[in-house]
Amino acid sequence: MTSSGSDSIKTNVIGGVIAGAVLAVGGAVWAFAPAAWKWFTDLLASIWAHLTSAATVPTWWLYILYAISAAAVLTVALRVRAAATSTEPTFTDYTEDRFMGAVWRWRYAHGAPTGTWAFCPRCDTVLVYSYQRDYGDLKTTLHCETCRVDIATEPGDRDDLVGKVHRQIDRKIRTGEWKNYVERAAPAQT
Ligand SMILES: [Zn+2]
Numbered sequence: 492m493t494s495s496g497s498d499s500i501k502t503n504v505i506g507g508v509i510a511g512a513v514l515a516v517g518g519a520v521w522a523f524a525p526a527a528w529k530w531f532t533d534l535l536a537s538i539w540a541h542l543t544s545a546a547t548v549p550t551w552w553l554y555i556l557y558a559i560s561a562a563a564v565l566t567v568a569l570r571v572r573a574a575a576t577s578t579e580p581t582f583t584d585y586t587e588d589r590f591m592g593a594v595w596r597w598r599y600a601h602g603a604p605t606g607t608w609a610f611c612p613r614c615d616t617v618l619v620y621s622y623q624r625d626y627g628d629l630k631t632t633l634h635c636e637t638c639r640v641d642i643a644t645e646p647g648d649r650d651d652l653v654g655k656v657h658r659q660i661d662r663k664i665r666t667g668e669w670k671n672y673v674e675r676a677a678p679a680q681t
Pocket of ligand 1: 611613615616635636
């Protein structure tokens with residue numbers, strides 16, 4: 492039990508020392524604070540005095556500064572105007588192209604083509620599809636009811652055909668080839 496008694500005395504002594512140290516540091520900071528504050532406000536005042544003091548520079552130097560400022564303002568103004576009046580097409584303007592002899596049209600949802608389907612290149616009728624079996628291999632034929640002609644026959648079903656077109660659209664968007672079609676389809680609008 493004596494050991495526990497001496498432990499508590501030791502704890503009290505350590506606690507007293509820590510409390511004393513905290514008070515000493517706190518007192519020092521308290522004593523120092525007004526001096527530090529005065530130094531800080533003096534520093535701000537001298538910076539302000541420096542910034543507002545008159546400087547003597549050659550007049551040609553002022554003209555250079557004016558010219559640089561005017562050029563900067565003009566550049567920013569022109570950029571803003573160009574951005575505001577821009578008619579640059581984006582890839583979402585690319586909603587039509589020709590694949591496998593048919594005209595394909597689509598729209599975009601979450602950046603991907605959707606609602607993709609084929610139209611007759613001659614009369615613009617929506618094409619109908621039918622399946623044929625060719626020695627067990629499924630083939631899809633696109634047919635125009637108005638012109639009474641088959642426009643294309645491709646291996647696979649309807650989804651395979653649309654998937655093939657989507658891969659071409661994806662390729663042309665990545666390579667930038669889509670711009671050729673958009674510019675050809677919609678002549679420059681100013
Ligand atoms: Zn047709």
